[in-house]
Amino acid sequence: MIYLILSILSSTGIFVLFKLYDKYKVNTLQAIVVNYITACTVGLFYYNGEVVFSEITQAKWFYAALGLGFLFIAIFNVMALTAQKNGLSVASVASKMSVIIPIVFGIYVYNESIGTQKIIGIILALFAVYLTSLKVKEDKVVTHSIYLPILLFLGSGIIDTSINHFAPDDNIPLFSATIFAVSAIIGFIILSLKSVKQKNNFDLKSIPFGIALGIVNYYSIYFLLKALRVDGFESSSIFTINNVIIVAVSTLIGLLLFKERISKKNWIGILIAIVSIILVTLT
Template sequence: MISLFFSILASTLIFIVFKLFSKYNINTFQAIVVNYIVACICGLLAYSGDLSIREIPGQPWFVYTLGLGITFIVVFNLMALTTQRSGLSVVSVATKMSLVIPVVFGLWYYKESLGIFKATGIVLALVAVYFASIKNKDGLKIQRSNLIFPVLVFLGSGFIDTSIKYLENSYVATDEVPVFSATIFAAAGSLGLISLIFLALKGSIRIDIKNIIGGIFLGVPNYFSVYFLVEALRSGMLESSGIFTVNNVAIVMLSTLVGILLFKEKLIVKNWIGIIIAVVSILLITIDFNV
């Protein structure tokens, strides 16, 4: 349970850092690129196994981590585009609703259990994500021409979570989790760095020290959010379908509460309903596992 708690906490810290980005006018793209590099360094520093850097390309999970790293940065850009066109609430819902994909994969591929409590908990978790994420009384409004972007965010986020579960279960040794995570971030950071250098040479952007500092503060919790998620998946406390559901809905719930306490955000009735439903869904899923 400790690993899951720290994964949720780290993901909530990411939310806090992103909120501070807007306050201090930090360029998100620059900070994101630095964040991936910092997260990679964190993984390498945390790794204490026998595998040397030169041996990493020979690992069975290496090619997959390259693909995941590319997906990380592509999904981030899709999230930024969706925010611009449809708003932050749409991105939040699309990202967290994507838990459906790894949950269904766990139920189908790993033949995980689906009791009445767990099934009800998963459905309520989706309802909770929606209600806790919307910030206006009219709900979400998406123009038909922009619908493809949240759909791609949904699919991309779900693909990332599902791939992490599959790879950690099939290819990654217990002591390789830090270097496995570091390689994913290295791939994302390399692609982002190439883009950043290209834009800088064109004169389209100017590198600012505050963006680098912002990336450092983002990179540390980002690494631990992935590291502790993998550890939680391996802990046996819940099946993967339960882990992803509890993780996502708890992040939404805690981030909403942090928004109230630290940033004085005002919640509408639907948000409070979402928080209450989130608590109920978590209880149902954990009860189902212990029955």
């Protein structure tokens, strides 16, 4: 359970940092690239063996890590477009509701247990995520660019499912580092092309903020994978608890630290989240 708690704290840290990016006018793309470089470095730091590129490319999980690296960048851009065209609440709901994909995958592929209580808990969790993610005066989900939330929903779900399915039990650090390395390379190429086209200078503020994001970003995945591999806990339960608590805690942090307004729907969502966690964990 300690791994799950640490994963939730790390993921919540990502939310806090993105809020600080907005407050301190940090160049998000630059910080994201620094973040991926940092996350890759942290992964290599935890890897005990010698890093041999030819051995990495021959590993069973290499192509999965390669694909996930591309997905990380692609879904990040889809998330940004969704927030711009459909609103922040839509982006939040679409990304977090995608938890249903790894849950269903775990039940059907890994033959995880499913009963009435667990089904009710999962359904309540989805309602909790939806209600908690809604913002005041921004509670519309269906908009003209409906394909963006759909892409975000599918992409986020595929990422969570793939990370759990392809990550090697004995080599999580190198697997994670490879994913972040691919994302860093793609991000650097995009950043370089934009810099040449728009002639933007690199903002030094992006370095410390990017390093901080990279550290919590790495640990959010590392500890989640560790939690998923603890005996006695099913992935469907872990993903449900993880996403619901992250949304609820992030909402409360928004209230306490950033003075965001929380509606009655948000409070109802938090209460439903607590009930759903109890139902899922006690099955």
